[in-house]
Amino acid sequence: MALGRTYSVALVGLNGYMVEVEADIGQSLPAFVILGLPDAALNEARERIRSAAKNSGIPLSRRKITANLIPASLPKRGSGFDLAVTMAALRAANDIRATGRTVFIAELGLDGRLRPVRGILPAVMAAVQAGYPDVVVAQANLAEASLVPGATVSGYRTLARLALDFGADPQELALDFEPDDADGDAGAPGETAPCPDMADVSGQGEARRALEVAAAGAHHLLLTGPPGAGKTMLAERLPGILPDLGDHESMEVTAIHSLCGLPSSQVQLLRRPPFENPHHTATAAAIIGGGSGLPRPGAASRAHRGVLFLDEAPEYERRVLDALRQPLESGELVIHRSAGTAAYPARFQLVLAANPCPCGKASGKGLDCTCTPMMRRRYLARMSGPLLDRVDIQLQVERVSLADFGQAGAEEDTASVARRVRDARQRQVQRLGPLGLETNSQVSGRVLRGELRLPPGVTRILDHSLERGILTARGYDRVLRLAWTLADLGLRDSPDANDVGQALGLRQATAAAA
Amino acid sequence: MKAKDLLGRHGEDLAVGYLETLGMLIVERNWRCSEGEIDVVALDGDALVIAEVKTRRSLDYGHPFEAVGPDKLARLHRLGAAWCRDRELRMPLRRVDVIAVVDDGGGSPVVEHLKGVG
Numbered sequence: 156m157a158l159g160r161t162y163s164v165a166l167v168g169l170n171g172y173m174v175e176v177e178a179d180i181g182q183s184l185p186a187f188v189i190l191g192l193p194d195a196a197l198n199e200a201r202e203r204i205r206s207a208a209k210n211s212g213i214p215l216s217r218r219k220i221t222a223n224l225i226p227a228s229l230p231k232r233g234s235g236f237d238l239a240v241t242m243a244a245l246r247a248a249n250d251i252r253a254t255g256r257t258v259f260i261a262e263l264g265l266d267g268r269l270r271p272v273r274g275i276l277p278a279v280m281a282a283v284q285a286g287y288p289d290v291v292v293a294q295a296n297l298a299e300a301s302l303v304p305g306a307t308v309s310g311y312r313t314l315a316r317l318a319l320d321f322g323a324d325p326q327e328l329a330l331d332f333e334p335d336d337a338d339g340d341a342g343a344p345g346e347t348a349p350c351p352d353m354a355d356v357s358g359q360g361e362a363r364r365a366l367e368v369a370a371a372g373a374h375h376l377l378l379t380g381p382p383g384a385g386k387t388m389l390a391e392r393l394p395g396i397l398p399d400l401g402d403h404e405s406m407e408v409t410a411i412h413s414l415c416g417l418p419s420s421q422v423q424l425l426r427r428p429p430f431e432n433p434h435h436t437a438t439a440a441a442i443i444g445g446g447s448g449l450p451r452p453g454a455a456s457r458a459h460r461g462v463l464f465l466d467e468a469p470e471y472e473r474r475v476l477d478a479l480r481q482p483l484e485s486g487e488l489v490i491h492r493s494a495g496t497a498a499y500p501a502r503f504q505l506v507l508a509a510n511p512c513p514c515g516k517a518s519g520k521g522l523d524c525t526c527t528p529m530m531r532r533r534y535l536a537r538m539s540g541p542l543l544d545r546v547d548i549q550l551q552v553e554r555v556s557l558a559d560f561g562q563a564g565a566e567e568d569t570a571s572v573a574r575r576v577r578d579a580r581q582r583q584v585q586r587l588g589p590l591g592l593e594t595n596s597q598v599s600g601r602v603l604r605g606e607l608r609l610p611p612g613v614t615r616i617l618d619h620s621l622e623r624g625i626l627t628a629r630g631y632d633r634v635l636r637l638a639w640t641l642a643d644l645g646l647r648d649s650p651d652a653n654d655v656g657q658a659l660g661l662r663q664a665t666a667a668a669a
Numbered sequence: 670m671k672a673k674d675l676l677g678r679h680g681e682d683l684a685v686g687y688l689e690t691l692g693m694l695i696v697e698r699n700w701r702c703s704e705g706e707i708d709v710v711a712l713d714g715d716a717l718v719i720a721e722v723k724t725r726r727s728l729d730y731g732h733p734f735e736a737v738g739p740d741k742l743a744r745l746h747r748l749g750a751a752w753c754r755d756r757e758l759r760m761p762l763r764r765v766d767v768i769a770v771v772d773d774g775g776g777s778p779v780v781e782h783l784k785g786v787g
Contacts (some may be wrong), residue, residue, distance in 0.1 A: 182784070183783065183786055184734050184735075184737055184742070184767065184783065184786050184787070185732060185734050185735045217735070218734075
């Protein structure tokens with residue numbers, strides 16, 4: 156039979172689609188044709204495959220090889236199909252036995268070694284979901300592919316070894332070739348860099364508290380304050396006090412980072428919330444995702460289930476900031492490009508940091524500030540109202556005082572704060588689970604004023620503010636969300652008047668940005 | 670004669686012998702015109718066969734079939750038409766065959782044959 160059939164996976168965004176690879180050997184002059192919308196990298200596979208097969212001792216047929224990737228209408232990209240096409244061509248020439256429902260995902264080197272490819276985790280997940288649990292990958296991808304539950308993954312170093320296991324003639328194979336693992340055998344899983352400790356932050360009691368509340372309720376956070384007050388320092392410590400990711404979340408996060416190319420030392424499930432800290436000159440495509448052809452995930456998606464920290468937020472282009480409104484609402488980014496549409500999850504916790512004015516000195520009494528009132532207003536107005544509307548905690552951070560600065564080491568460390576946050580999250584899951592929610596930040600105003608309605612005595616101060624026009628209706632709901640988080644942190648079953656008062660303080664701490 | 674021409678001649682002899690075992694009738698060998706040369710003209714039943722023979726001592730510089738590119742194929746088709754004009758023949762069934770001969774001098778040459786290419 157001059158027809159071979161194997162399987163591989165095409166990734167569109169994070170979604171994998173099964174691809175059937177057919178290879179036919181025709182009685183005609185030597186040629187190698189790949190059909191099914193291959194991109195440049197996939198078309199170059201022809202040369203890689205010929206060389207790899209020859210150097211493995213099983214040269215491809217000297218006839219016309221036609222490889223067809225089905226479905227033909229789905230654009231296929233990248234070098235991950237090399238192995239599937241090779242195995243189909245070898246099968247068509249009867250050099251190996253039929254491979255059944257085995258899925259092949261690897262790139263080939265000219266010497267016949269198997270090289271790792273990006274996005275192996277979502278690809279293997281798709282294969283398992285589609286009912287193809289047997290997967291063959293490059294040795295360097297083995298650890299990552301094995302993370303998928305239900306998959307039977309085998310890793311190989313060379314095409315010759317793989318062909319041997321599928322019944323090629325051992326006399327002909329170049330089996331003594333063992334590539335050195337310069338391009339990364341996944342060795343022992345590396346420890347992720349430890350998050351800096353909360354104990355390093357001197358003073359800043361109010362800001363530390365706000366950070367804890369933000370972590371406990373997954374509230375978005377805006378920190379304004381003069382340079383050197385410790386805004387960046389605080390934000391960097393937020394991931395440390397967030398709880399570990401659950402199994403499902405962990406897979407989502409690892410899949411995105413796999414697509415971006417995990418460093419081989421980090422091939423393990425990402426259990427800690429990621430932290431993304433793009434520079435303020437970043438373009439919309441860098442934050443949201445994009446690029447030519449099929450869009451790739453941006454910083455917002457890499458921060459999925461973690462923290463997206465925008466330092467010097469007013470320095471960002473306005474359209475970049477406003478582009479974040481959609482993912483803040485839906486937790487997902489849908490990006491359209493010529494080659495197709497990709498949807499990436501982007502449920503991140505947003506942390507914004509800003510100076511109070513262009514010169515940065517307008518804090519406290521602001522006597523040193525050289526900015527005009529107009530400049531100050533313009534500066535903070537660069538963060539648009541609709542964006543700030545979604546930020547529950549807006550806090551002013553002052554310079555640390557000498558008294559606080561002196562007593563280093565007296566502050567609480569990350570571990571003990573994280574413990575309180577974890578307990579508060581558990582209380583939220585118990586309360587909100589029946590409503591299909593996980594954190595206080597997700598609770599809608601309807602639920603806040605419905606199922607979770609508080610007695611009038613507790614909300615008196617809020618009602619008063621609303622009546623006097625200090626607080627908008629949307630602001631009212633936000634204060635209620637914060638109050639619930641404060642109650643969860645204090646291990647109370649529902650907020651009391653004190654919680655509501657504190658919440659109002661966190662919400663209103665900055666008048667300038669309102 | 671140079672060595673490469675001798676090898677080519679030898680390969681053509683082998684190819685002709687092979688075609689005859691298939692029952693083809695050899696009409697002419699090494700027909701030349703201004704546009705080039707046809708190695709073998711043969712009759713396979715009603716069909717006129719324009720055969721191109723490629724000979725190699727080894728596969729070190731690629732398979733003989735790989736030496737026949739699209740330009741060469743197009744020229745063979747033109748030469749077939751030119752041969753018919755020259756002989757004032759009308760041959761509605763005409764095809765181009767390519768024959769590869771690999772002979773490393775060990776006494777067992779390998780002949781491969783592709784029918785009706787291009």
